[in-house]
Amino acid sequence: MLRIALDMDEVLADTARAELAWLHQRYGSRWSPDALVGKQLADLLPPAHAAALDAVLHEGTFFADLPVMPGAVEVVARLVEHHQVFVVSAATEYPASCVPKFTWLRRHFPFIRPEQIVFCGDKTIVAADHLVDDNAHRFAGFRGELLLFDSPHNAGVQGYPRVRGWADVARRFLTAAP
Numbered sequence: 164m165l166r167i168a169l170d171m172d173e174v175l176a177d178t179a180r181a182e183l184a185w186l187h188q189r190y191g192s193r194w195s196p197d198a199l200v201g202k203q204l205a206d207l208l209p210p211a212h213a214a215a216l217d218a219v220l221h222e223g224t225f226f227a228d229l230p231v232m233p234g235a236v237e238v239v240a241r242l243v244e245h246h247q248v249f250v251v252s253a254a255t256e257y258p259a260s261c262v263p264k265f266t267w268l269r270r271h272f273p274f275i276r277p278e279q280i281v282f283c284g285d286k287t288i289v290a291a292d293h294l295v296d297d298n299a300h301r302f303a304g305f306r307g308e309l310l311l312f313d314s315p316h317n318a319g320v321q322g323y324p325r326v327r328g329w330a331d332v333a334r335r336f337l338t339a340a341p
């Protein structure tokens with residue numbers, strides 16, 4: 164049995180899709196998939212749009228209604244049967260997101276118990292064998308293995324094993340499972 168930590172944004176939740184939808188609704192802007200490769204969305208936006216989006220994220224309720232990443236529910240439901248699974252989110256970056264994120268997890272992942280949910284700042288405090296996360300740069304001091312969850316923004320990141328979606332996570336951790 165492994166201890167596996169799972170990130171929320173861009174891993175369990177398709178936060179980027181919701182952000183792009185918000186930008187389209189608010190400003191009519193559209194971003195092609197190619198434009199997002201290797202870039203953080205905030206770096207592409209006009210400063211006023213980036214500030215408005217950041218204000219929405221700080222308000223918190225945005226995180227209550229995010230789409231679930233395809234395949235996440237099915238694979239995590241099986242992961243918890245075979246491994247010790249924790250959801251680990253750097254939620255203190257947006258303090259008001261904590262309750263919406265908790266509510267979202269209980270709604271979509273009811274098989275993850277509250278004590279398996281960790282909201283923190285610096286994830287290097289977490290002791291796990293594996294961390295599945297889309298952001299490598301923030302977690303250089305993590306002591307376990309970081310599995311980089313594929314996302315347009317991290318396309319150029321090297322040096323970590325990469326998982327391309329939840330089916331890939333399942334192949335990695337459930338191959339010996341019945």
Ligand SMILES: [Mg+2]
Nearest residue numbers: 170172173297
């Ligand atoms: Mg993330």
